[in-house]
Amino acid sequence: MTELFRFAVTLEAFTDLGFWTGVGVLAGTYTLFTLGLQINVGYSGILNFGQVGFMALGAYAMGILVVEAGWSFWLALPASILVAVLFGLVVGLPALRLRADYLAIATLAAAEIVRLTARNARDLTGGNQGLFGFDGTWADISETIEGWLESAGWDNPESLFPLFLVVWIVALLATAALAALQRTPWGRVLRAVREDEDAARALGKSTLAYKLQSLSIAAALGAIAGWFLALNLSFLTPQAFEPLITFLGYGVLVLGGLANYWGIAIGSIIFWTVQEATRFIELPISAEKEAAVRFMIVGLLLILLMAFRPQGMFGKREEMALGD
Amino acid sequence: MTEAAAAANGAILKVDGLVKSFGGIQAVDGATLDVKRGSITALIGPNGAGKTTLFNVVTGFYRPERGSVVLEGSEVAGAPPQALARRGMVRTFQITKALAAMPVIDNVMLAAPNQPGERLLGVILRPRASHRREREVREEAVELLDLFGLARLADAYAGTLSGGQRKLLELARALMTQPRVLLLDEPMAGINRTLGATLLEHIERLREERGMTFLYIEHDMEVVMGHSDRVIVMAQGRVIADGLPDKVRRDQRVIDAYLGSESAG
Amino acid sequence: MEARTVDRSVAVPLRSLRSRWRHSRLARLAAAHPQRAGALALLALVVVLVALEGPHEVAQRSLNGLSLGAVYALGAVGLTLVYGILKLVNFAHGDFLTFGAYMAFLMSVTWGLPLVPAVLFAMVTTAALGVFFEKAMWGPMRARKAGLLQLLLMSIGLAFLIRNAIQYGFGTEIRTLDVNKTDVVRFLGLRLGVTELIVIVVGVVVLVAVGLLLRLTMLGKRMRALADDPDLAETAGIDTERIVLYTWLFAGGLAGLAGVLAGALTTVEPELGFGLLLAIFAAVILGGIGDAFGALAGGLVLGVVIEWSTLFVADQWKLAIGFAVLILVLIVRPQGIFGKARTL
Numbered sequence: 001m002t003e004l005f006r007f008a009v010t011l012e013a014f015t016d017l018g019f020w021t022g023v024g025v026l027a028g029t030y031t032l033f034t035l036g037l038q039i040n041v042g043y044s045g046i047l048n049f050g051q052v053g054f055m056a057l058g059a060y061a062m063g064i065l066v067v068e069a070g071w072s073f074w075l076a077l078p079a080s081i082l083v084a085v086l087f088g089l090v091v092g093l094p095a096l097r098l099r100a101d102y103l104a105i106a107t108l109a110a111a112e113i114v115r116l117t118a119r120n121a122r123d124l125t126g127g128n129q130g131l132f133g134f135d136g137t138w139a140d141i142s143e144t145i146e147g148w149l150e151s152a153g154w155d156n157p158e159s160l161f162p163l164f165l166v167v168w169i170v171a172l173l174a175t176a177a178l179a180a181l182q183r184t185p186w187g188r189v190l191r192a193v194r195e196d197e198d199a200a201r202a203l204g205k206s207t208l209a210y211k212l213q214s215l216s217i218a219a220a221l222g223a224i225a226g227w228f229l230a231l232n233l234s235f236l237t238p239q240a241f242e243p244l245i246t247f248l249g250y251g252v253l254v255l256g257g258l259a260n261y262w263g264i265a266i267g268s269i270i271f272w273t274v275q276e277a278t279r280f281i282e283l284p285i286s287a288e289k290e291a292a293v294r295f296m297i298v299g300l301l302l303i304l305l306m307a308f309r310p311q312g313m314f315g316k317r318e319e320m321a322l323g324d
Numbered sequence: 325m326t327e328a329a330a331a332a333n334g335a336i337l338k339v340d341g342l343v344k345s346f347g348g349i350q351a352v353d354g355a356t357l358d359v360k361r362g363s364i365t366a367l368i369g370p371n372g373a374g375k376t377t378l379f380n381v382v383t384g385f386y387r388p389e390r391g392s393v394v395l396e397g398s399e400v401a402g403a404p405p406q407a408l409a410r411r412g413m414v415r416t417f418q419i420t421k422a423l424a425a426m427p428v429i430d431n432v433m434l435a436a437p438n439q440p441g442e443r444l445l446g447v448i449l450r451p452r453a454s455h456r457r458e459r460e461v462r463e464e465a466v467e468l469l470d471l472f473g474l475a476r477l478a479d480a481y482a483g484t485l486s487g488g489q490r491k492l493l494e495l496a497r498a499l500m501t502q503p504r505v506l507l508l509d510e511p512m513a514g515i516n517r518t519l520g521a522t523l524l525e526h527i528e529r530l531r532e533e534r535g536m537t538f539l540y541i542e543h544d545m546e547v548v549m550g551h552s553d554r555v556i557v558m559a560q561g562r563v564i565a566d567g568l569p570d571k572v573r574r575d576q577r578v579i580d581a582y583l584g585s586e587s588a589g
Numbered sequence: 590m591e592a593r594t595v596d597r598s599v600a601v602p603l604r605s606l607r608s609r610w611r612h613s614r615l616a617r618l619a620a621a622h623p624q625r626a627g628a629l630a631l632l633a634l635v636v637v638l639v640a641l642e643g644p645h646e647v648a649q650r651s652l653n654g655l656s657l658g659a660v661y662a663l664g665a666v667g668l669t670l671v672y673g674i675l676k677l678v679n680f681a682h683g684d685f686l687t688f689g690a691y692m693a694f695l696m697s698v699t700w701g702l703p704l705v706p707a708v709l710f711a712m713v714t715t716a717a718l719g720v721f722f723e724k725a726m727w728g729p730m731r732a733r734k735a736g737l738l739q740l741l742l743m744s745i746g747l748a749f750l751i752r753n754a755i756q757y758g759f760g761t762e763i764r765t766l767d768v769n770k771t772d773v774v775r776f777l778g779l780r781l782g783v784t785e786l787i788v789i790v791v792g793v794v795v796l797v798a799v800g801l802l803l804r805l806t807m808l809g810k811r812m813r814a815l816a817d818d819p820d821l822a823e824t825a826g827i828d829t830e831r832i833v834l835y836t837w838l839f840a841g842g843l844a845g846l847a848g849v850l851a852g853a854l855t856t857v858e859p860e861l862g863f864g865l866l867l868a869i870f871a872a873v874i875l876g877g878i879g880d881a882f883g884a885l886a887g888g889l890v891l892g893v894v895i896e897w898s899t900l901f902v903a904d905q906w907k908l909a910i911g912f913a914v915l916i917l918v919l920i921v922r923p924q925g926i927f928g929k930a931r932t933l
Binding site for chain 1: 739
């Protein structure tokens with residue numbers, strides 16, 4: 001009988017709360033990350049391929065300010081958003097005038113500059129050795145939340161659960177805020193900028209300003225996602241901020257569908273559930289090969305989605321005609 | 325003539341020695357003209373005369389190499405389109421730019437000026453003012469759509485409109501900006517006579533009631549001769565004639581320019 | 590009707606700095622003769638560097654930079670042809686390089702055959718890979734009028750697929766090709782690794798051959814015409830099917846070679862090609878998208894300029910400098926040194 005089943009699925013894994021909380025944190029982090037991509041790509045026509053750079057800036061700025069400069073955690077958070085937004089403005093001001101494909105490459109290059117700086121500026125960032133020690137305040141908060149959970153009846157709360165709670169509260173609030181923003185006159189101008197920039201300009205709209213604002217919002221969301229990544233890992237290395245992350249974000253984006261904010265959360269949950277659940281299929285191959293297969297599946301997903309359902313789950317088909 | 329004097333004289337828009345070339349081809353080669361306040365002026369000329377290029381330069385979509393554009397007494401050459409639109413000079417496009425994936429009413433509401441809700445800070449800090457203005461804008465937009473007979477299509481996506489309806493939408497949208505000078509690029513192209521007549525009625529009424537100035541590019545000579553106060557003729561990037569419709573019609577240079585282009589084409 | 594409030598933010602920036610620069614004579618001359626301007630700028634840079642660091646240092650770095658530059662150029666020529674003719678921003682191109690390197694590794698190290706046939710094997714297999722995906726993916730997607738973003742994301746998916754398939758097959762350990770890493774050639778007081786010299790020679794020879802092919806043959810002319818203006822193809826009756834096939838053969842073959850050379854210079858690992866991809870894009874943009882000669886020059890220039898930066902900064906910053914140059918080029922002249930000015 002065992003010869004028929006080349007692989008086994010460990011069922012107990014599916015009830016491992018620790019594991020699923022971890023997946024949940026990942027999904028929540030990527031929701032925030034990809035919301036930034038959505039406002040850029042789905043609603044402003046900006047092909048931002050440098051989102052991981054904003055994540056890196058948010059994470060490292062927060063870490064550096066707390067560890068190296070001794071700032072309070074609560075001051076470092078908004079400051080790190082400011083750093084990411086400023087970088088976005090510096091890159092965006094010249095780059096947002098560019099054609100879609102040039103912009104994609106420019107933003108990719110900008111994010112790589114951030115990563116390489118993180119790698120090389122060892123005195124500031126710890127380089128490849130990593131930066132850690134910034135999550136003291138979070139450890140306290142986490143304990144407090146665990147205390148509430150205990151008093152609410154949960155005897156031995158999962159240690160990652162507080163982070164899961166916070167990340168999703170923030171992610172859902174951000175989604176609601178963006179959806180609300182989209183219904184305002186500001187959102188209307190943004191859509192017009194994406195539809196036909198010249199028409200918007202002919203009607204008196206400063207389209208570059210709107211694009212900069214869109215990019216700044218994406219930068220802020222990327223930075224916030226960076227915090228949660230940092231708190232999840234408890235230490236930071238440049239390897240965590242490679243272009244791969246942006247590409248995975250795009251995977252979530254097209255799975256959820258363009259021009260739909262609530263779809264991002266769902267797309268992110270599905271994406272990461274499937275990704276991580278594959279760890280429980282015990283194939284007779286090494287861990288290295290399993291990792292390779294996992295990414296091959298992501299690649300295949302991207303190809304198949306783009307070929308057969310470019311609008312993803314909740315997007316509209318017309319939205320994909322970008323840059324034409 | 326000084327700019328102040330020109331303004332006082334009633335020229336709302338004055339173009340002087342405008343030059344714009346593309347890779348060696350002089351699309352506009354020293355064009356000089358002025359548009360009187362409250363007038364309906366036609367800009368005509370054979371194909372390739374540089375009329376649309378002139379529009380593009382005047383409204384800020386291209387930067388001129390030389391020359392000046394004076395709007396209401398201020399030099400504006402080289403300013404971006406949105407700046408000029410906010411100063412009251414708005415243009416429509418030859419190939420209509422309806423925002424297809426947005427509803428018709430949104431297209432029109434977009435164009436309204438002074439919307440605090442359009443600024444990010446306005447959305448956050450002045451929600452009541454934004455909502456109030458949004459309601460006003462919606463009412464105005466519905467009125468305007470009604471005027472053009474598009475009210476029943478208000479919630480339809482602009483992409484579903486016919487060519488003629490899109491022209492009307494483009495005009496309605498331009499009017500929503502409360503412009504002082506409206507530059508229309510071939511407003512009659514592709515629409516039937518009745519619709520065209522309606523459009524012309526609107527234009528003439530707007531001139532009477534609001535003192536708006538119109539400059540339009542047109543090929544239909546009946547429309548031009550019957551409905552313009554003044555006709556400006558361009559050929560090969562320059563203004564070759566400028567005056568009352570009847571006078572221009574009989575001008576030998578104008579006849580030559582059209583015949584010349586016919587024999588060459 | 591409300592009284593119009595004057596929009597104070599509308600300051601007419603008539604004589605702004607940017608507009609003043611653009612209208613200046615120098616800028617207009619530079620825009621009119623970009624190649625000459627580019628060459629002059631490069632020359633000026635060389636003069637400054639020689640003045641600061643001495644001719645020997647500059648010459649040495651230039652030589653070192655040429656080897657990586659040859660790799661960039663070979664990668665860039667293929668990428669720019671695909672970009673220009675097929676309108677595809679191919680993020681999988683880097684992984685074609687990786688594929689080539691591994692194919693050469695397979696034949697020479699694993700199977701023990703000599704290096705030269707291994708290189709040819711790499712080129713042939715990578716070219717075949719390119720054609721395969723054209724038939725399987727790109728052709729059908731083009732027929733469906735797929736948009737820029739769709740194709741771009743597909744190429745990213747393909748990149749994942751190829752890279753991880755290689756990782757699956759070969760593992761993540763760093764491999765090396767069996768090349769001479771120790772011997773050094775000396776001339777004119779300069780020194781160059783034997784491998785680096787071979788890379789430069791092979792690279793330049795192949796590039797010259799490709800250049801001649803593109804310039805002199807009918808096929809080459811048609812490819813260049815198509816890359817320049819794809820609408821032209823319809824009217825000029827160029828057999829696009831054949832051209833597309835040859836484009837992929839070129840792109841794949843050159844990428845395979847570039848990968849082998851890169852692997853020879855450094856090591857063979859799954860991230861090899863993707864790590865070079867952005868620099869290759871930079872070379873493409875520098876030379877003007879669709880312009881094969883531009884990509885050739887762009888690659889060589891980029892390799893040399895990046896190496897020059899080591900005169901002033903530590904080695905590890907090289908790549909970051911390269912990307913900064915890319916962004917600068919995109920800001921100042923996105924159509925590249927050779928591209929025609931298009932209204933963006």
